[in-house]
Amino acid sequence: MSDAFDPDYDTGRDVVVPATILESDDGSHGQSDRLLADLNPQQRVAVEYRGPALLIVAGAGSGKTRVLTHRIARLIENNEAWPSEILAITFTNKAASEMRERVEQLLGQSAEGMWISTFHSACVRILRRESEHFGVTSGFTIYDSADSRTVIKRIIKDLRSDTLGFTVSSVAGKISRLKNDLIDVDGYSRQANFDDPREVMFVEIFRRYARVLRESNAFDFDDLIGQTVYLFRAFPLVTARYQRRFRHVLVDEYQDTNHAQYSWIRELTRPVPRDVVEQVGFETVVRGSADDGNGGIIGASLTVVGDSDQSIYAFRGADSRNIGEFERDFPESSVVLLEQNYRSTQNILSAANAVIANNFDRKDKKLWTADGDGEKIVGYTGFSGHDEAQFVADEIAALHKVGMDYRDMAVFYRTNAQTRALEEILIRSAVPYRVLGGTKFYERAEIKDALAYLATVANPHDVLALRRIVNVPKRGIGSATETQLARFAEANEISLREALRNSSALGFGPKITGAIVQLATVLDGASAMLDPDNPAGQSSIAEVLTFLLERSGFIDSLRASKDPQDETRAENVDELVAVTREFAVNNPDGQLVDFLTEVALVAAADELDDSSGTVSLMTLHTAKGLEYEAVFLTGVEEDLLPHRMSAGEPGGPAEERRLFYVGITRARKRLFLSLAMTRAQFGETSVAMPSRYLQEIPTGLIEWRQSPGAATSHGGTRSRALNPPRDRFGHNRRDSSKTDVASSTSEPKTAWTSRITSKARDNGDLELAPGGRIRHLDFGEGRVSRVTGEGAKRIAHVEFDSGAAKKLLIKIAPIEKI
């Protein structure tokens, strides 16, 4: 995203009122009717209403994105606003790009100049522009939560605060909550009780944390919002440029905004008083409608869309009261209610309505559809998590058989840990799937290492990044050496980076000194490659990254390693280089910091690739805002949904219910609710109880393939009668006898386990290494050339003696070592 943005730019061009505006007063001109034609009456009001503030209460699937995009398009098409006067805030990057696309589609032109982005992206953009007002440079690093935790971990260790019961997560959570409430160290200490040693310690931790970030020229996620609010409040003249530019502010998922985000919106939509206008001395005249008639500028028009029933982020500071109190906060506001649902069948909606009705402190709202009841919700109680997973896999296969695309199906779960069983079974059942937001690509250690190299180049002050790579690959720089370097830097008041360069003065052994100086040279060399004054010209990000990876020895150490996983890691790093190239194509003017920003702000749902043709697996949180033809909501059990951890928290069970509600309302045609009677966790198996939320669904809406009661009282025998095995997947038939033999020793005498194991062979963790020989049932003997992938998805690349080269999924391929 190139930043050719200037807040003063082009808002004032429109001193002449376009003729279309005069015409539009009676709402009857032809051109824009196209934008209203396919809207219901409420949606129309939401699109056409003009006023200082509008709250659109949009039930699930009621077409809120449609309303927002049409509203924006209409503002533009009617010449009520220039594209640059629009600011639309969404929750994820995916939602933002989707909205941009749809607006462009409606307008038939590019939406250039509009800001359609997430809170965090918008804040980064503002902060980088205005960084001169802070003690940071525009090249600041963004610390993700893992980075924050690393910093906190070191502080806790240094201060030995674990003796007072401080843990990384408790401190990280508290700091995050404070920042979301716009409370900084000083603000906190003002009301802290200093008689309490824990309080004193916390203040000290908080203070050090803030200092580390400041010295590292870094912001954490929460700072991005909080510091922007601070900027808005402290520098009215700066803020006025944004307040003047953005005449129409639209916010999606308003129920998930926290206090900092709320304040951000508040500041941005404030009127600009006359004296500020005069001080700034805007060169251009403001659009007539923004003139308050007294030399000032009226506040921007604010449109928020939300549904308090879908508020599922209270745990991290989201305050759905923001939506409840909108009318009080913005006195001249209006409210539009969207209840007609265009997504799901009535059976699904009735279930959702019945469940959410149990939350008492809500405005009553009932979703309805004109599209009929549809099929019943299917319920299934498995005996174990694996049995449940098998049900999911079977139903997916059945749906696929009758023509449903894999990409139209999704499996939801409360916790990421539940993916294990699901993945195992889906692999065995040959169902193509993707896990969204599991261990993300950018969270892998080797990727974070490579990115840390880039971060040290982009931001030489970034101590965390430098410390991360100082001994990666192993250079013989252990903690002792590192501590000495840090002390040296502090004593001489130089940066750690500078200390590295001058390390020969420290009297380390020649080997270590050489390694340190070599690292400093590589980093400086990379910096030079990006120097705009470099006579050789600036290098691309990919070139810099490749330079760093090669000269530092990082990539070689991975390639030379004996650990077979390092080969995969090297491939991941190569993949990262490819990502930088792709970034350069999409962002011709993109600088290194822009790349690092983009990488830091990707969310789980952003990974979604609609064209992938696979079933999507994700947590219920990630699922918000998405929809699928068929949805499998798994693990509907007590202690899981609602989660055990939510029980103690005030409002916890209600929030969990909303989570369940969000899951239900993602489904268009088919909804499957499943649970297991026993679930493995911490490596132990415990008994699970059906979720209380299940009882809240009218019994007539669910057709139980195996009800919780039946599963308990009749053991496994009943399940097969009710749920006869379907035939599919003939490809393993030939070695089925072998599988039976292998599993017969340990197989309990219940029918349900055999349902799973007889399906496909399982080589489990068969160890294969490059160079090894194997025999394949069909292809004969061959040599393994390499092994890629991890866990259940490990793939052997085999060159068969017949000459054929094949890639085989190790877990299920009919192969054996020879």
Add this chain to the structure above:
DNA sequence: ATCGTCGATTTTTTT
């Protein structure tokens, strides 16, 4: 400084 082993601890959700 690095590697290996043992034991503790973990799992709620994420921009």
Add this chain to the structure above:
DNA sequence: AATCGACGAT
């Protein structure tokens, strides 16, 4: 089950 940290051996 799997990761992480502490500790001891090399």
